Amino acid sequence: MRQILSVTIPVYLLIAVGWLAVRQGMFAKPDLRILGKLVVSFCLPALVFHALSTRAIADVLHPAYLLAYGGASLLMQLGGLAWARRVQRKPWSLSALTGLGMSASNSGFIGLPIVQALVGPIAGVALALNMLVENLVVIPLALALAERDGEAAEVTQRWHNTLRQTLRGLLVNPLILSILAGLAFALLGLRLPEPVARAVQMASAAASPLALFLIGGTLVGLKVRGMAADVVLVVVGKLVLLPATVAALLWLLSWWLPPIDPLLQASALLMAAMPMMSVYPVLAQKHGHEVFCAAALLAATVASFFTVSALTGWLAASGALPG
Structure with missing residues (x-):
């Protein structure tokens, strides 16, 4: 347990530092937008590109991972939407956002630092695969479904507009471009010149601490009062049911598809267990x-310290993580 906490505690301490820095006025909320732009536009893309481009294509493309993680994300997304819509009688927009909260992990800002510390560089491959699922499937579907409030004709037009704008945004998304570039380098066996490669590696090293500081700052001022029951539903779905569904699908797919690296399987479970x-x-x-x-974001981030620590302990005890 001490070894597990030595991985998780520093991550959440950096989140707490970010929260305190903003809470005490050292940084203002608008400052976080600049920091976030740096992380999303440069640091995380550099990390993803480095993780993919330095491996053979066979070590990068994992159909079983994509099917398990993508399938579990869709099941949780549609299941959360159906529960909110049919049982709780929520509007389409809130139902779609409920499903999104249960299915879209904070893979880059919180997941990556923890998974990287536990399994090593292969965490970058898991991050890239998750980004494909989240940016190409989960988020566009949620935004499109959220547009179903209102009159039918108007909804159809807004649905089309939302999908078109989302797809257009993907074409200039630095993370998506870095994934495509990394896959191309892996496929063709290309390598960056040494000075450029070192610069990319330096930028990628800054991704984790900056991202954790950023997520801590964004939590300042958030409140949970008056929404406990609905928030608990989303938090349990995200932190417990999604990783359980990923585990079930990985096990089922192992009967038909070649098994993937055990460390990559552990990465999938851990990434799924992160807050939204x-x-x-x-x-x-x-x-x-x-x-x-x-x-929901605040509650899930706080609760994830305990659930992720518990999952890490179980994975370590079962031999899925290196000693």
Whole structure:
């Protein structure tokens, strides 16, 4: 347990430092946008590109991982939407956001530092595969479904507009471009010149600490009061049910597809157990549900310290993690 906490505690301490820095006025909320732009536009893309481009293509493309993680994400997304819509009678927009909260992990800002410390460089491959699932499937589907509030004809037009804008944004998304570039380098066996490769590696090394500081700052001012029952539903779905579904699908797929690296399997479970992405409340602003989503983000981030530590302990005890 001490070894597990030696990995998880520093991660959450950096989140706490970010929270304190903003809470005490050392950084303002607008400052975080600049920091976030640096991380998303340069540091994380550099890390993803470095992780993919320095491996053979066979070590990067894992159909079983994509099917298990993508399938579990879709099951949780549609299951959360159906529960909120059919059982709780929530509007389409809030139902879609409920499903998104249960299915979209904070793979880059929180997942990567923890998984990298536990399994090593292969965490970058897991991050890239997760980014494909989240950016090409989960987020566009959630945004499109959220547009179903209102009159049918207007909804259809907004649905098409949302999908078109999302796809257009993907074409200039630095993370998606870094994934494509990394896959191309891996496929063709290319390597960057040594000075450029070192620069990319230096930028990638800054991704984790900056991301953790950023997520801590974004939690300042968020409240959970008055929404406990609905928030608990999203948090349990995200932190418990999603990793359990990923584990079940990995086991089922192992009967038909070649097995993947055990460390990559552990990475999939750990990534799935992370809280939802930090832009979750931002995506909800258009529909007026940002307060609920912010409360869910805060609760999931705090609770994840205990659930991720428990999952890490179980993986270590079962021999899925290196000693």
